[in-house]
Amino acid sequence: MKLVHTARHPAEAHLVKGMLEAEGIRASVLGDQLYGAYGELPVLPTVWVLDNALAAHADGLVVDFLRGGAARRHGHDRWTCTHCGENLEGQFTDCWKCGATRPSTSQSART
Ligand SMILES: [Zn+2]
Secondary structure, eight states: OEEEEEOSSHHHHHHHHHHHHHTTOOEEEESTTTTTTTTTSOOOOEEEESOGGGHHHHHHHHHHHHTTHHHHHHTOOOEEOTTTOOEEOTTOSBOTTTOOBOOSSTTSOOO
16 A cells, blocks of 8 residues: 555545546545544544555646646536535535535536
C-alpha cells in the first residue's frame, strides 16, 4: 500500500478513493473513523493505493482531481450549496459540509 493523499475531512478522502476506483485503481481510506477523535490533535483521513506500482499514476490523478481537472473535463462549474451556502468544486455531487445533493439543473443555461 502507498499513501497518495491526506484529506482534510473524510468526505474528501472518499471522493478521492471513488475517483481512483473509477480510474480502475483500487484504493482504501484509513483514519476516517478516527477523524476528530483526539480533540486538539487532528487525525486526518488518508487515501492509500493498494497496488504500489500504480501509486505514481494515482498521485497524478489525485493532483489533477484536486486542482479541478476532473471538473474542467466534465464541464462543471463551482456551485453553491442551497442548504448551507458552502461553495463547492464542480466535481462534488454532494455538499461535503451538510450532505445535501447538488441541485441538478440550477447551473445549466437554458435557451
Ligand atoms: Zn451544504
